[in-house]
Amino acid sequence: MRIWISISRSIALLLLLGTMPAGMLSAADAAASGFGKIAIPKPPKPADAEHCVEPVAVMRRDHMKFLTHQRDATVIDGERNAKYSLVGCIDCHNPASASGEIIRYENPQHFCAECHAYASVKIDCFECHADRGLERQRQSKSDAAAWDRAGAGLSVTTLRRRLEAAE
Template sequence: MYGKGRIIPALILFLGLMTSPMWYKSGDAGKMPKPEKPKDYTECVAPAQYMRTSHMVLLNQWRDDILREDGARIGKTANGTEYVRSLQNGCMKCHSDKKKFCDTCHSYASVKPYCWDCHLQPKEAM
């Protein structure tokens, strides 16, 4: 092998960079975020798995529907419970603690939603 002096350090650098997530002091992988569930309510506006993957789409739909197309403010769950289609008056009514609910997963997955650019943040999260 020729040029060992340059190639071996370069290869070590390459391997180090490629495996950096392994050396990086990542926390316990089993430590999943546990968003606090509301105590008084058992049913959400949509099934849990849908909410897990697509709640942001739902919020955008509500916005477009109500603010841009004059849609209904009140929605109904599968069991017929009425709810307000609104982030602050709907979602936050049950999931009242932003820090213990929204932020747990969002900070785990490095998601910074811009809801709070306009909406008022709950006081305790400020």
């Protein structure tokens, strides 16, 4: 009996020792070494936008409900340029950078991918939908008509912002 107690004590001690280095490491080291807590993603806010269409807490919790509702309203009832449009999300949160670099959904830095990886959520939006604001970047300011076409469903402020960025 006593032997068993001592064995179990030594096992407990070993376990304790085994967990200690993890506890002593910093959170970043733990994430880098593949165990422990993963840092909560903090995707950057769009530089030139004042605020999102809803408070951040609401968007975190309910953006998928807004988008699912909006997709039917758009496809069936032609409601475009809506408050909760997916094009609007992408246009604001994932424009091509000033250098013209395009961040795709496969890239962990993509605005959507960052949190979905953290929450272990798999979506298939971007198997069909554009995951970047690419075609608006291609247009030159002189081609106003083409610009207008490519910007169908975009807000005027966003278009103006793109025009300024293209200059």
